[in-house]
Amino acid sequence: MNLNQILEKIQIILTENELPQDPTSFLLDQRKRYISENCLVVQPNSVESVQKVVRFCAENGVPITPQGGNTGLVGGSVAKSGILLNLSKLNKIRAINLADNTITVDAGCVLQNVQAAAQEAGRFFPLSLASEGSCQIGGNIACNAGGLNVLRYGTMRDLVVGLEVVLPNGELISHLQTLHKNTTGYELKHVFIGSEGTLGIITGATLKLFAPAQTTETAWVGVESIHDAVNLLTSIKNQFAERLCSFELMSRFALQLSSDFSKINQPVDSDWHLLLELTDSLKREDLGHLLAEYLYQNGYENSVLAQSEQERQNFWTLRENISASQRDLGVSIKHDIAMPIVQVADFLENCGSELQREYPEMRIVVFGHLGDGSLHYNTFLPVKDNRAYEQEDAINQIVYRHTLAQNGTIAAEHAIGSLKKHWLAQVRTADEILLMRAIKSQLDPNNLFNADKLLPSV
Numbered sequence: 001m002n003l004n005q006i007l008e009k010i011q012i013i014l015t016e017n018e019l020p021q022d023p024t025s026f027l028l029d030q031r032k033r034y035i036s037e038n039c040l041v042v043q044p045n046s047v048e049s050v051q052k053v054v055r056f057c058a059e060n061g062v063p064i065t066p067q068g069g070n071t072g073l074v075g076g077s078v079a080k081s082g083i084l085l086n087l088s089k090l091n092k093i094r095a096i097n098l099a100d101n102t103i104t105v106d107a108g109c110v111l112q113n114v115q116a117a118a119q120e121a122g123r124f125f126p127l128s129l130a131s132e133g134s135c136q137i138g139g140n141i142a143c144n145a146g147g148l149n150v151l152r153y154g155t156m157r158d159l160v161v162g163l164e165v166v167l168p169n170g171e172l173i174s175h176l177q178t179l180h181k182n183t184t185g186y187e188l189k190h191v192f193i194g195s196e197g198t199l200g201i202i203t204g205a206t207l208k209l210f211a212p213a214q215t216t217e218t219a220w221v222g223v224e225s226i227h228d229a230v231n232l233l234t235s236i237k238n239q240f241a242e243r244l245c246s247f248e249l250m251s252r253f254a255l256q257l258s259s260d261f262s263k264i265n266q267p268v269d270s271d272w273h274l275l276l277e278l279t280d281s282l283k284r285e286d287l288g289h290l291l292a293e294y295l296y297q298n299g300y301e302n303s304v305l306a307q308s309e310q311e312r313q314n315f316w317t318l319r320e321n322i323s324a325s326q327r328d329l330g331v332s333i334k335h336d337i338a339m340p341i342v343q344v345a346d347f348l349e350n351c352g353s354e355l356q357r358e359y360p361e362m363r364i365v366v367f368g369h370l371g372d373g374s375l376h377y378n379t380f381l382p383v384k385d386n387r388a389y390e391q392e393d394a395i396n397q398i399v400y401r402h403t404l405a406q407n408g409t410i411a412a413e414h415a416i417g418s419l420k421k422h423w424l425a426q427v428r429t430a431d432e433i434l435l436m437r438a439i440k441s442q443l444d445p446n447n448l449f450n451a452d453k454l455l456p457s458v
Contacts, residue, residue, distance in 0.1 A: 001060055006040050006083065009060070013052045018043050018089070026086050029078050030071050033386075034418060039065070039079040045089040047164070047172065047203045053085060054201065055170030063448050066197035068139030069110065071131040073334060074417030076143065076196050076453055087138050090203060093117045100178035102161055104206045107138025114207070123209035126153035126245075130320050138202040144194035146413035151371035152245035152279075153210070155413070156193065163189045164204035168444040176206045191439065196415050197450040199443045213279035217288045218312045221295065222270025222302035226345035229274055229370060232300060233341065239294055240278055243287070247371030248275040248319050254367045258318045261325030267304045267315065274370070275319050322367050322376075329363060329380040331388040335399050338374035339408030351402035355379065358398065359391075374412035400426060416454045424456050 011019070020026070023041035028034075044050045057064045063082030070077055070086075077084075090108035097104070098121065105114055111132040118125040129135060129147040139145075141163070145156045153159065164174040175189065192200050223229050226249075233247055250258075250273040259266045267273075280287060288305055295303045306312035326332060339347060348366065355362055361382045368375035379395055381388050400410050400423060410423050425433060436455060440447070 001062060003038065003040055006060075006062060009056060010040060010042060010053070010083075013056055014042060014044065014049055018045055018049060020086075023084075026067060026070060026084060029075055031073055033389075034075040034078040036065070036079040036084050038081045039084045040082075041084045041086060043086045043089045047090070047166070050085070050087075050090075050166050050201055050203055051170045051172060053083060054166050054168065057083060057448055058169050058446070061446060061448070063451055064201075065450055066138070066142070066201045068108065068136035068142070069131070069134045071135040072139065072143065072417060073336070073414045074411075074419040076415055076417030076450070077139070078418065080452060082448070085201065087136065087201075087203070090138075094176075094204065096121045096123075096209075097178050098123070100180070101209045102178045102206050103209055104176050104178075104204065105137055106204055107136065107141075107164075107202045109137045111135050111137060111140060118209050119212065121209075122212065124212040125159075125207065125209055127156060127159060130323055137205055137207075141193050141202050141205055142195060142197050143415040144413070146369065146372065146374060148248065148369065149245050150369060150374075151247055152242060157190065159208045160189055160193060161206040161208055163192055163202060163206075165192050165200040165202050167200050168446070168449050172203075173200075174204070176204060178206060194415070196417065196454045198440060198454050199449065201449075211281040214282055215278075215280040215284040215287050216312070217278045217291050218306040218315055219276050219291060219295065220267040220304045220306075220315050221274040221276065221300050222268035223272045223274060223300070224270065226272060226348055229272055230341060230345060232274065232298070233370060235298065236276070236294070240291075243278045243280055244276065244371070245279050246275065246277040247369070249273070249366070249368055249370035249375070250275070250319065250322065251364075251366040253363070254322050254365045255318065257325040257329075257365065258321045262317050262321045264314050264318055266318075268302050270302055275315055319367070322365070326365055326378060326380070329365075330382075330384040331386055332365070332378045332380050333388065333392050333395050335377040335379070335396070335403075335410075336374070336412050336414040337377055337399070337403045337408055337410060338372070338412035339403060339406040341370065341373040343406035343408070344370065344373060344375070347402055347406045347408070350405075351377075351399055354398055354402070355395070359395070373408075396423070418453055421452075421454055421456050424454070 027036040065079035067077035067086045087108040090106035092106045094104040126149040162175040363380045365378040
């Protein structure tokens with residue numbers, strides 16, 4: 001079925017406002033590496049419309065690619081044919097249940113809007129990402145997003161109470177009830193969380209809420225080595241327990257880039273920088289004093305505690321602007337990796353040394369969520385255009401070999417998508433991939449849902 005035939009049929013199924021007049025903005029991925037082609041963009045405004053589109057695709061063998069905010073970095077929401085189904089119009093806050101501490105939302109809700117709705121209700125939704133102003137809840141779930149507060153609240157998988165999903169046959173399964181316990185068989189929501197749209201289209205979710213912080217204390221700490229950073233993390237978790245919600249790592253070079261870009265002075269001078277934050281749901285006038293005293297007594301004197309909300313925001317701006325500040329370096333080969341925290345130091349030393357030997361002119365930007373062992377490890381060659389990608393496979397071979405040597409993973413929070421699917425066999429056994437294929441085959445026997453993503457080609 002060609003595009004004109006698909007359009008002719010879809011125009012009968014959907015209303016005029018569910019077919020965007022100018023689909024250009026949906027076609028190009030955020031990194032400008034992938035572009036959707038030979039596809040029809042649709043924007044259903046109801047779950048029923050999503051089901052109609054999916055049934056049409058199932059009956060006619062038309063591939064379908066779900067898309068949320070299109071903020072992904074691995075080519076996961078790019079269509080090569082068929083229908084590109086954008087969920088932006090499913091954007092309602094359905095319900096807030098304070099007794100159960102939950103919020104039920106459409107999958108197309110922008111993360112920042114969910115945070116705001118929770119705040120308005122006197123609650124806190126902890127998922128926080130650099131793209132929170134445009135990324136959507138459905139995509140966050142489909143990729144099992146992580147972000148800044150994983151240390152205390154977990155990944156998206158830990159924040160989902162229930163899901164509503166349209167299956168590849170067009171049928172709807174909905175478990176949005178605010179149940180805190182349910183042992184009636186397999187927990188099916190976990191099949192879809194992290195599945196990258198290959199098994200079903202998430203249309204709604206019930207999410208956990210928490211009490212908002214009444215006390216927040218933020219510190220910037222300079223350390224001379226990763227070992228010092230890990231030692232601080234280990235001891236401060238024991239000292240402040242669940243109050244530690246963020247523990248971010250930045251290299252000297254990463255901070256310098258962000259400082260120049262943000263026009264904000266570096267808080268301290270050091271080879272490595274940590275941004276840590278403590279929160280408490282009770283008012284604690286002594287928490288800042290306890291943190292300062294702890295850092296001083298343990299030898300972390302190269303530290304600054306935020307003395308105002310503006311200073312705190314400046315700290316976080318320096319952390320969040322690292323990604324944007326890299327653009328002047330040219331095209332980067334990005335790595336979204338994770339490993340046991342105790343092995344981060346060995347990885348950075350060994351991998352960095354080999355890359356610098358092989359590519360003496362390479363510049364490496366290191367930052368990330370040391371609190372959960374995940375790093376953004378971005379490499380830059382002195383090439384300002386896409387010719388840099390000619391070295392991508394060779395560079396990835398080095399980075400991923402060192403990552404796996406430390407019992408790590410090649411995808412911590414950005415997912416696999418198109419970019420990394422040929423690496424999946426390096427981190428999953430043949431039996432595990434076989435099981436994934438069996439699940440995919442059972443739910444999507446015609447392989448129409450995001451068919452060229454996640455799983456390696458056969």
